Amino acid sequence: MKPNARDAKLADITFEDGRNIIAKYVIAADGAHSTIRSIAGIGFKDSKGGLGDNSTTLAQLAQADVTFDVGNVDEFGFRSVMSPNSIFLCVPLPSTFNEYLASETGKSIQRTIYRVVCGVPIEEGPVPDELSKEYMQALTNKFGPLGLSSDPAVNPSGKPICIQEVVWGSRFRTHSAIADTFFTRLSTGDLSDSQGAAIILVGDAAHIHSPAGGQGMNLGLRDAVFLVEALTKHIRAAEEKPLSEADAILTSFVAERHAQALEVISFTKSILAIVGAKDEVVAWWLPINKLTLRDWFVWLLGPTGLAVALSLIHHGFNDFVIVDALERGENLSRALAVHAATLEALDTVGCGDEMVLNGTKLSEVNVGPRTSALVAVQFDYLKPYTRHPYVLVIPQTFTEHILGKKLVSFGVTVHRPYRVVGMKPNAKDTSLADVTFEGGHVITARYVIGADGAHSVVRSIGGIRFIDPESGIDDSSTTLTQLALADVTFDSGDFDDLGFRGVTSPDSFLLCLPLPTTFNDYLANEVGRSFDDRICRVACGVPVEEPEIPSTPSKEYIQQLIDRFGPFTLSSDPTVNPSGMPVHIKDVVWSSRARTSSAIADTFFTRLPSDDPSGSPGAAIILIGDAAHIHSPAGGQGMNLGLRDAIFLGEVFVRHIKATESKPLPEADAILSTFLAQRRALALEVITLTKRLLLFGGAKDEKVAWWLPISKVTLRNMFLWTISKVGFIQKRVAWNVSGLGRR
Numbered sequence: 233m234k235p236n237a238r239d240a241k242l243a244d245i246t247f248e249d250g251r252n253i254i255a256k257y258v259i260a261a262d263g264a265h266s267t268i269r270s271i272a273g274i275g276f277k278d279s280k281g282g283l284g285d286n287s288t289t290l291a292q293l294a295q296a297d298v299t300f301d302v303g304n305v306d307e308f309g310f311r312s313v314m315s316p317n318s319i320f321l322c323v324p325l326p327s328t329f330n331e332y333l334a335s336e337t338g339k340s341i342q343r344t345i346y347r348v349v350c351g352v353p354i355e356e357g358p359v360p361d362e363l364s365k366e367y368m369q370a371l372t373n374k375f376g377p378l379g380l381s382s383d384p385a386v387n388p389s390g391k392p393i394c395i396q397e398v399v400w401g402s403r404f405r406t407h408s409a410i411a412d413t414f415f416t417r418l419s420t421g422d423l424s425d426s427q428g429a430a431i432i433l434v435g436d437a438a439h440i441h442s443p444a445g446g447q448g449m450n451l452g453l454r455d456a457v458f459l460v461e462a463l464t465k466h467i468r469a470a471e472e473k474p475l476s477e478a479d480a481i482l483t484s485f486v487a488e489r490h491a492q493a494l495e496v497i498s499f500t501k502s503i504l505a506i507v508g509a510k511d512e513v514v515a516w517w518l519p520i521n522k523l524t525l526r527d528w529f530v531w532l533l534g535p536t537g538l539a540v541a542l543s544l545i546h547h548g549f550n551d552f553v554i555v556d557a558l559e560r561g562e563n564l565s566r567a568l569a570v571h572a573a574t575l576e577a578l579d580t581v582g583c584g585d586e587m588v589l590n591g592t593k594l595s596e597v598n599v600g601p602r603t604s605a606l607v608a609v610q611f612d613y614l615k616p617y618t619r620h621p622y623v624l625v626i627p628q629t630f631t632e633h634i635l636g637k638k639l640v641s642f643g644v645t646v647h648r649p650y651r652v653v654g655m656k657p658n659a660k661d662t663s664l665a666d667v668t669f670e671g672g673h674v675i676t677a678r679y680v681i682g683a684d685g686a687h688s689v690v691r692s693i694g695g696i697r698f699i700d701p702e703s704g705i706d707d708s709s710t711t712l713t714q715l716a717l718a719d720v721t722f723d724s725g726d727f728d729d730l731g732f733r734g735v736t737s738p739d740s741f742l743l744c745l746p747l748p749t750t751f752n753d754y755l756a757n758e759v760g761r762s763f764d765d766r767i768c769r770v771a772c773g774v775p776v777e778e779p780e781i782p783s784t785p786s787k788e789y790i791q792q793l794i795d796r797f798g799p800f801t802l803s804s805d806p807t808v809n810p811s812g813m814p815v816h817i818k819d820v821v822w823s824s825r826a827r828t829s830s831a832i833a834d835t836f837f838t839r840l841p842s843d844d845p846s847g848s849p850g851a852a853i854i855l856i857g858d859a860a861h862i863h864s865p866a867g868g869q870g871m872n873l874g875l876r877d878a879i880f881l882g883e884v885f886v887r888h889i890k891a892t893e894s895k896p897l898p899e900a901d902a903i904l905s906t907f908l909a910q911r912r913a914l915a916l917e918v919i920t921l922t923k924r925l926l927l928f929g930g931a932k933d934e935k936v937a938w939w940l941p942i943s944k945v946t947l948r949n950m951f952l953w954t955i956s957k958v959g960f961i962q963k964r965v966a967w968n969v970s971g972l973g974r975r
Contacts, residue, residue, distance in 0.1 A: 363401030543882025
């Protein structure tokens with residue numbers, strides 16, 4: 233390939249048989265040993281180790297499609313087996329593949345074909361070019377499930393199962409490499425000052441990584457499909473704009489794909505490190521075998537799951553698996569405030585300063601009727617007790633982003649999206665749990681930390697009740713007040729000085745506060761949504777006797793709530809708004825609804841029930857965050873308590889791990905039981921606090937009693953006025969909300 237002699241913007245491409253074509257764009261999808269990438273002079277190396285694409289320093293894989301000689305082994309489904317320095321998997325291929333082979337290649341195979349993949353330790357020598365039936369059988373016997381062994385003395389059925397035929401076989405390296413750039417222009421040398429033909433890399437020409445997790449072809453196909461739109465935009469732009477401006481479209485697109493590829497490389501390396509764990513201790517200070525450790529941790533995510541991981545790393549422990557049911561960027565969720573006690577906890581794992589840098593500090597909270605504030609609760613009272621005497625306003629999705637970035641800096645990957653659908657004791661070792669995901673994947677774990685939210689699958693499988701601690705109402709109850717939540721922009725007004733504005737009215741409570749401007753930057757950079765105006769969070773209680781709030785409240789719905797319950801300064805009615813000008817919602821960035829119900833798990837720690845006649849205890853199940861307790865958003869306590877649960881759990885977990893090596897299991901379990909009983913007691917305190925705040929904020933316009941004919945709303949406003957005059961009460965309110973008294 234070289235620049236065209238007449239027009240350097242074109243490339244002359246020569247093929248092996250001497251044919252030539254001329255092209256303005258060259259899209260290289262020619263594999264890991266890409267000729268086009270090489271001609272263009274684009275580097276291709278490991279993202280961390282600097283290894284070239286011919287590196288052989290990492291483990292190798294033998295991969296074959298085979299049939300077995302006995303019966304039907306379909307019940308294995310997707311079967312993965314971990315063993316020292318290796319992993320083995322066997323999965324049945326669809327019957328349509330047999331039909332494809334018969335019609336397209338002329339090979340007629342009657343039995344089910346299975347894909348067998350096995351890691352071969354590098355010290356055992358290279359995997360042969362041709363994978364024979366005998367070689368694959370030896371790997372199956374050595375690393376595969378006992379139910380596929382050809383040795384009847386080992387096979388639980390008492391009968392041998394042998395490979396009948398190898399339909400196809402090959403070998404692979406598990407190394408990774410990525411191109412320095414996915415887009416460049418062919419060098420024109422001295423021919424011209426103009427730019428050469430465009431060269432774009434996709435698929436294996438752009439990035440390669442271990443087959444672990446089955447990511448390679450998937451990422452390459454997404455690269456290719458998404459490229460079409462970017463390339464179309466580029467072609468149109470090149471007709472109207474300078475080439476440098478048009479090229480910015482492709483440059484920006486491939487930079488995003490390059491970042492995605494780096495994430496996948498990190499992900500596949502993490503999987504490879506876990507499944508290929510060596511038969512050696514972690515460290516002198518933690519004399520636990522890595523193979524045992526590999527079986528220990530899996531948990532379901534959210535900010536609490538991220539915080540547990542950071543806490544474990546802080547305490548010198550980093551062998552775990554983290555999975556999340558959601559794609560990155562989907563958690564546009566409800567929590568907003570981070571309090572002093574939580575920021576102090578986040579300081580211990582190195583995230584506090586980053587949070588403060590990206591949030592907005594609120595030193596006071598203003599509450600009162602629609603006309604004006606009656607009280608401003610001052611958080612300056614906390615200065616003698618904390619370095620964070622304020623409420624930090626930062627959306628939960630941004631909080632997760634910051635915690636996630638910190639984890640990435642430690643080389644940790646969150647595996648998404650993996651939704652748990654089942655969990656049962658492992659057939660060979662009941663102290664382990666087989667955790668099944670929606671796609672059929674199974675992870676075996678000794679500990680399962682459920683941070684999977686209010687509707688926790690882990691809690692449900694663990695048989696742990698989840699009810700209101702005071703009324704006994706189940707968590708599906710709809711008898712309590714409902715909230716409409718939205719992040720919005722307005723079409724007029726300056727909201728930089730709005731602060732926290734809580735508005736009390738009969739049967740409802742509305743709050744509105746501006747979010748940090750860094751949230752606009754986050755949405756633009758991470759979610760691809762750009763908003764020029766300041767984004768504000770609106771939350772409004774809707775009386776339960778009114779119709780149910782829509783699952784995604786519209787702009788019109790939120791506007792009518794503001795007009796009914798919000799401050800007059802935000803009214804869209806110019807005859808009501810003190811400015812004489814209407815204020816309308818311009819954009820709804822996100823909206824949702826929430827129940828103000830409370831519930832708590834009967835216990836935060838149990839072991840998976842097992843039918844083992846020996847009475848051997850099952851895998852440990854631990855609940856944190858919303859999986860353990862939920863309560864009204866009043867006071868912004870939910871995520872805060874969950875984060876503190878998670879961060880303080882790290883130290884206790886490491887103590888428990890060490891104790892299991894030297895003490896009976898009941899003694900070791902007492903460490904977790906005691907800690908989590910303490911966290912449960914704190915959660916009960918928070919539920920009581922939020923219920924009181926809810927009762928206060930949603931006071932009904934009715935008389936207190938026949939002997940006290942004063943409206944509850946009037947009484948509430950009198951209490952607010954009293955708070956504004958008595959510093960001790962203000963200090964007590966700030967202390968309770970901050971969490972400093974219940975860390």
